[in-house]
Structure formats: C-alpha cells, structure tokens
Amino acid sequence: MAHPRMADAFPILGAHDIERTAAFGSLRNYEKDSRLFHSGQTGDGLFLILSGHVTLCQRDGLGASEPMYEAGPGQFLGEIGQLSGNRALVDAIAQGEVRTRLLTPGCLRELVVIDASLGERIMRALILRRVMLIERGIGGPLLIGPGGSSNMTRIRGFLTRNTLPHRVLDPASDARAKAMLDAHSPSQEELPLVVCPDGTILCNPAENTLATHLGMLDLPDEDKVYDVAIVGAGPAGLATAVYAGSEGLSVIVLDGRSFGGQAGASARIENYFGFPTGITGQALTARAFVQAQKFGVKMRIPTQIKHLDCSRKDGDLLIKGEAGSQIRARTVVVATGARYRRPDIAQLSTFEGRGVWYWASPIEAKICADQDVVLVGGGNSAGQAAVYLAAHVAKVRIMIRRESLVATMSRYLIDRIAATPNIELIANGDIVALEGDADGHLIAAHWRERGSGTEHRLPTANVFLFVGADPETDWLADCGVVLDKSGFVVTGVASETNPAPAMLESSVPGVFAVGDVRCGSVKRIGGAIGEGAQVVPALHAFVAVAASV
Secondary structure, three states: OOOOOOOHOOOOOHHHHHHHHHHOOOOEOOOOOEEEEEOOOOOOOOOEEEEEEEEEEEEEEOOOEEEEEEEOOOEEEEEHHOOOOOOOOOOOEEEEEEEEEEEOOHHHHHHHHOOOOHHHHHHHHHHHHHHHHHHHHHHHHHHOOOOOOOHHHHHHHHHHHHOOOEEEEEEOOOOHHHHHHHHOOOOHHHOOEEEOOOEEEOOOOOHHHHHHOOOOOOOOOOEEEEEEEEOOHHHHHHHHHHHHHHOOEEEEEEOOOOOHHHHOOOEEOOOOEEEEEOEEEEHHHHHHHHHHOOOOOHHHOOOOOOEEEOOOOOOEEEEEEHHHOEEEEEEEOOOOEEOOOOOOOHHHHHEOOOOOOOOOHHHHHHHOOOOEEEEOOOHHHHHHHHHHOOOOOEEEEEOOOOOOOOEEEOOHHHHHHHHOOOEEEEEOOEEEEEOOOOOOEEEEEEEOOOOOEEEEEOOOOOOEEOOEEEOOOHHOOOOOEEEOOOOEOOOOOOOOOOOOOOEEEEEOOOOEHHHHHHHHOOHHHHHHHHHHHHHHHEEEHHHHHHOOE
C-alpha cells in the first residue's frame, strides 16, 4: 500500500501521545485471528494498538480478500468514517494477542477538539486514509457493467460526490465481472449490478436504496429534538453546521443527494478567499463536511425532504421526509440552494445521462475525452467548467445568449478562456433541438442565431448545460414561509406572523434561510459561507429563549 504520504497516514504515536489518549478510551483485548472490525459492518470506533499487531485487509463483496497493511504498537486503526460511527471499509484482524485502547466516535471527537496538536495528527491521518481508499477503490461497492452507460455514470457520480470508494468492473475485460453477469443474466435496464461489501447484489439501484445498503442512512431518532436542523449541505448549510456545532448546539444536516451542492461540482474555484492557487469545489466542501462531523454534527444524506410543518403542535418544528420519517428541531435553517435549470428543449430528458450533463467532473471529462463538446452558459460556473474540460477534450464551444461574457463572468475567467486555443465562443445563440441515434445517444445539437433566426446543426455527443438555477423551495409550500415571486425565501422583513425577525429569519419564527435560496443573497460561495456564520448568533438566541419558556 505504498503512498507518498504513508508516514502521515499511518503515524506511530510516542509514549507521551499514547498517555494523552487514556482519558478518552477504554481497554480492549483480542485473541489471535479476532476481528477488531469487519468490512461493511458498523465499527466500535478508533483503536489505538498498545501491544501486538493487526493486519488490515481489503475485502470486496465477491469474497476476495487481500492484506494491505500491518499496524503495530503506537498506531491507530480507522479512517474518517469513525468520526460518525460509519461502517468499516476494511477488515482488521489480530495477529496474535492484541491489546488496544478503543475510542468510541464520541470520545474520538472529544479528543480531537480538546487536544488540538494530537487531534490534528489524527485527523490528518484519518482523512488521508479515506483518500487512499478512494484512489484504490477499496472498501466500497463493485459496479459491474459497461463503463460509459448513463446509469453507471449516475451511480458513480453519487458515490464520488459522497466521497465513497468504489470500483468499476467492465465485463468486457474483467473475468469476475463477466462471470457475475453470466450468473445473473440482468437486462440492460438492470445494469449496472452493484455488489455491496456485505455481498448484497443490487440491480441499477436508486441512490437512496444504495445509500441504505451502504449504511449511509441509519434510522432517525424521532424522539430527539435538535437545536438546529439544516436542510441543504452546500457551502451555506455546511458553514452553518460547522459554526453551530462548534458552539455547542445539537445539529443535524439533511440533503437529498450529497454534500457540496452546486459548488461541490465546480472543477476549480480560484476567487475564493485564502486559496491563491485555487481549489476544487469537492475538496473545499469535503473539508467542511469532515469539519462539521468533528464538532458532532449529525449527517443524514441522502434523504428527501417532503414538507416543513411549522405549526409547533408539540412546541417544535417538524421536517417530514420520505416513508413517513420526521425530524424535530427548535430551529430550521433553509439552505437548499437551487436546482439546475432545464431549458425548454424538446426531449431534453431523453438525453440526460446520454450526452446531456449539468456538471463537469472527472467522470464526465473521461466520457468525452478527445471529443468536441458544447457548453451552454455564461456564468462563472460555466467558465470554470469550460476551462477544466478544455484540458481533456478536443474542443469546447461555449454558447451564450448575449453578445459577450463581460456582464456575467469574472475577468480572470474571460481572460483564461480567450487564451485557451481549443475554446470557441458562440455568441447570440440558443440550442433549439437535440438529435440522437438509434440507441438514444446524442449525436448533434441544433442551434439558432438570435438575430437572424438562422439555424445550424452542430455535431456533438456531449452538451453541458450551465444555464442558471431555480430556488429549491417546493418543500416549503403551505408552511407559512413567505417567498418572493421567483420562489426565494424572504428574510428580515416584518410580517404579521413575525413582527421582529432577525436579519436572516423568515416570516416564520425560528425558520432561517442562508445562501442562494435566500432572496437578496449574493450568489457566491463566499457569501453563502458568510451567511452560514452570520446566522448562528440568531440561532443561539432563539434556542435560548425557547429553552427558558
């Protein structure tokens, strides 16, 4: 398991550091061949080895097992999932008698907060281990089927956005994959097969089904009342979670797909404060995701929210989810951001996942490598995606409705696009139709000049749409939260139901809104994060008053 940062990923703690963990753990002894944790099963927490040796083994759902690493005295076992008590991604097998100190997830979080220097070393190691597992596809599900299919892309995108390791086995080149398909004879609609670490086989599963089998979704404690329930795990929601959790509020974050929101799909953000060389949206939001869990924030992702009940019949707000699930909270922060806008193009949905994309990640870049692509949109997200794709494809044609990019895109991106030889700008254009082949895959886009009305056929197998977004507020219908004419949440405006709201508070007392979903917000990552921090004092004040009643 050689890696350039192996020493950081598997440090050896000295006697003094080991002694500092004593107040946070309990002793556990294991006999030879005992398993400290099992791949695919919920583990007890982080194990610090006091004596003996433990072998870490990778094991997949098809039964293959292979030793990865042997850890000895002074080393600890686990990865970033142990902060929240998630399922183990590898096996840990005692080689002879082993004496350990177990730090449960709660005790581990307490240690990394109280002991900053030791906590930093532990956190760095746990994060690097997850990165190494992702790079090698160790510990997650096996995806069996054609690599470029729309459903394979959908499932890989879901796992990637949630930083879950996985491997793709193509039956055309992998004997085990071919044998699996021969044994199960799935139809094309049932592909890919997903083999979970515990051996369960799913046929082209929906995201929530897959999440349940991978242990991402535990049963909610419906008797627990959280101080803060945050709906939406984009930059605004994650910032709220980090600041609220660090100040001692009990917090749960809910999101329908993954953490990061639209920002998580940004190929490179170069105008965010503190990152002069830029950072990917996935990297930025993944750090916040881990940071929130460090402060005890509960994550329930993915979970679909159906409605917010603001009646406070039992004194609390009620968030209603799928299958009758519900979350009780004293306050709710609406951070759902916006959903990708789908232009009015006939049969658009037919080509989604078959040539039409709404973000540009390494998965999509690989699919369209060395091809000509069309990208529609003139905002910063479109510019970032165009520059990123230009490094992988033959040519990027940016299509905008305006005469130029000046009014909608940052100057640094305009200059970079102008300097990139394989990016072409098509101004004053609209896509009016899409053309597919007999198998339903995109082969051309038809576009119209806005001035003359002249139509053109542009051969391409991939169209990227970055044409803005609409607020994700359908779940707030009939709950009393006032929206503006475009569907954004109105905050800080006195009303009959809330005559003296806080700056980020809605027309319903205790319901706040931050980020892109809020009327009047600055549609920037920095603005969203700032509002996430700004709302926390108001949350504290509301919770304090509620507790005193």
